Amino acid sequence: MTVTLGDPVVEELRRILGHDHVLTGKADRLNRTRVPAPFPVHRWAERMPDLIVMPGSTGEVAEVLRLAHAHRIPVVPRDGGTGLTDGAVPLRGGIVVDVKRLNQIKEIDLDNRTCTVGTGINALKLNEVLSRHGLLYPDDPASYPCSLVGGRIGTSGWSLIGSRYGHTRDLVLSFDHVLPTGRVIHVGDGIGRKITKSSSGYQLKHLFMGHQGTLGIATEATLKLFPKPEAEFSPFWAFDDYDSAYRTVGQLARAGVATFAGAVLFDEWKVAYLRRDDEAYIPQPASVKALVCAALYGYEDEVRAGGSRLMRIARSMGARYLGDEISQGDWAARHDRYATPLHGRTRSGQVVPMSWHCEDASINYTNLPAVRLAWHEIADRLRRASDVFDDWGMFAYTNGATGADYLTEIDIGIWEQRLDDAAWAAWVSAKRDLAAVALAHGGSISACHGSCREGEVDLVPEELGGGFDVMLAIKRALDPHNIMNPGKYLLDRAYPDQDGSP
Ligand SMILES: Cc1cc2nc3c(=O)[nH]c(=O)nc-3n(C[C@H](O)[C@H](O)[C@H](O)COP(=O)(O)OP(=O)(O)OC[C@H]3O[C@@H](n4cnc5c(N)ncnc54)[C@H](O)[C@@H]3O)c2cc1C
Known part of the structure; x- marks a missing residue:
């Protein structure tokens, strides 16, 4: 089901959130049709939400999800909108829950070295405050100024200084999580918010990270802090x-x-x-x-x-x-490197505006040279097939302090305005090939962004093996009507009795 203006559901949302926090204007909706990952411009309208809500508390998020669950309306959580695997892009219309108003710092605990924040805050703002106390929250992606804590949780993000401090999953100790039915749970170690290691029960914190908004919405998180480095x-x-x-x-x-x-x-x-x-x-x-x-x-x-x-x-x-x-x-x-306007070259050397695709596999050190050659070959094939692609080269970033595996990145420039259906089909096929190379070398399709995009997502069942069936069972159990971010991660397969729509 989708929602239209004048619908009683819209009136109910306005009652819950206040008139100003239910956005139905075209510009508001257009602004949330996309993320920076390239997509054919002529198809943007396919990804428009019906409306946006901006809740101000966990309770309001819970009420929105309860309503959406009852009426089987798709819901997509969105934080900074910088995700590179289309996670925050609505594929079936419905409601975008934009959590940017949940941006308060609730507590800084100097003795236990933690802080508790709304998931709409970003690390740059948070660190401005923490630095007055000589502290640092070291989740440091290249998108540091614009990605937000909830999106870091939703993607299980990767930090450029993770070899010293860990990545998002290590740095977020616990959080409040609203399930697709509207029930609020707290996940993390121990009954309080600030325990760093527990062996009681399943490790649910990790289940509710990196799910790309398919299992609910994180609203308030307790984070681990470090001394600000001298x-x-x-x-x-x-x-x-x-x-x-x-x-x-x-x-x-x-x-x-x-x-x-x-x-x-x-x-x-x-x-x-x-x-x-x-x-x-x-x-x-x-x-x-x-x-x-x-x-x-x-x-x-x-x-x-x-x-x-x-x-x-x-x-x-x-x-x-x-x-x-x-x-x-x-x-x-x-x-800053990717925040500046981007351009690339056609085969003849002509400068043209291009958007950035960032492939982000996890690859063991010993396989880096082979993956590098195979990926550049794919990029070269793509470039010969269509003049809208450019090979911007590769980075490999250490993941941990032992040097076992690397976030392995190939950057491909894509002339988004010229992505016609044929070029898009070539891209989707190349994307699948890039992911296949990572798997053939014992890696993971994604070290940080997630693997939801067309092409790569086809290989997720192969990467997870029997674990993918467990993923389907969990999805169906927690989200019986498939309202949370439907269409992502092939999770429609959990609902063989439905046609994919909630
Ligand atoms: C220039 C640039 C550099 C980047 N560098 C890095 C990098 O170094 N490391 C890295 O890890 N990533 C990087 N990224 C990718 C992106 O910034 C990360 O994936 C980031 O974690 C997304 O955060 P966001 O707030 O923008 O989330 P969004 O894009 O809004 O959402 C991401 C996903 O999380 C879900 N989600 C959003 N909020 C919540 C919530 N509250 N609860 C549950 N799910 C939620 C969304 O539905 C979506 O599936 C980069 C992106 C850009 C544009």
């Missing part, structure tokens, strides 16, 4: 070839330096793209073919000692240190 060191090194850079990043990640927060490997395609089309990039001599950067955080004396060790390792591998200015500048720009 020092940061972010050395940047240049290499004449990919293999040397690859070997070096492995050595750095495996060194066991306690302040090591992460390292990033840039391949030749990435360096060429930055050199060609990124105005923020500081030019390097033509001999530079690959780059590695690392980041260390902590007290000054420990960062100095750890930094010296990493510098020694890199030097012994033949790396050329690029100097303090470039090093600090590039790391400082980590939240």
Whole structure:
């Protein structure tokens, strides 16, 4: 069922939330039809919600879900709308629950080192307040200024400094979660909000993370805090070839330096793209073919000692240190790189506006070189098939402090305005091929964004095996009418007796 103006459901929503917090205007709806992931412009209207609600409390979210459950209306949670797997995009109309008004800091507990916040707040704003207390919430994605805590939970996000502090799933201790029926539960360890380890019962916190809004809505979260680091060191090194850079990043990640927060490997395609089309990039001599950067955080004396060790390792591998200015500048720009207007090139070299697709598989260190070659081959095929695609190169980011696996990213520029149906079909097929390469190399389709997009989603049952059947059973048990984000993750298969609509 969808909702239309004048419908008693709309009146009921206005009674629950107040007139101003039920948005029905075309601009409000259009603003929530998409996320930054490229999609054919001529098809945007297919993804319009019927209306948007902006609740101000957990109780209001619960009332909205109770109503939607009773009337079988689709509901899509939305926070910052920066997700790159279409999670916050409504595929069946219905209600978008935009949680941005849940942005209060409810408590900062200096002794237990936690804070409790509404899930509509972002880490940038939160850290402005925490820094007055000498504290940091270190969930640090490239989308740091614009993604919000609820979206980080909904995607189970990945942090650029996760090798030191952990990722979203490690940093969110517990949260209030509204189930699809409107029932409110609290998930996390222990009966309070601030326990970090418990062995009682199922580990439900993890079930209600990364579900892309298909199992309900997180409204209030308790987060783990750390001392604000006294020092940061972010050395940047240049290499004449990919293999040397690859070997070096492995050595750095495996060194066991306690302040090591992460390292990033840039391949030749990435360096060429930055050199060609990124105005923020500081030019390097033509001999530079690959780059590695690392980041260390902590007290000054420990960062100095750890930094010296990493510098020694890199030097012994033949790396050329690029100097303090470039090093600090590039790391400082980590939240900005994709916020600037983007462009790419057609095959003839013509500059055209392009949007950004970011593939984000998890790949073991030993498989990075093979995945890199296979992915660039797919990108090359795509580029030859249609002039609306451009290969922007690859990054590999350490995931944890041991260097076992990497968030492996290929960036593909897509001229979104020229994505006709044929180009879109070529893209969906390539997307499936990219995901298949990750699985063929023992990886996961997604390290951080999720795997809901057309093409990749077909392979999720293969990645999860029998676990996918468990996922279907959980979905059906918790959301009997399939109201939460219907159409995502092939979860319609949980309802063989329905046609897919709630
Ligand atoms: C420039 C750029 C850089 C990025 N860099 C990174 C990065 O380094 N690391 C990374 O992990 N991601 C990155 N991303 C992707 C994106 O920022 C993350 O996926 C982020 O976690 C999404 O947060 P959001 O608030 O924008 O959520 P949204 O896009 O609004 O929602 C994401 C998903 O969560 C669901 N959801 C939203 N709110 C809730 C809630 N309260 N309860 C339950 N489910 C909810 C939505 O339905 C949707 O399925 C980047 C994106 C961009 C545009």
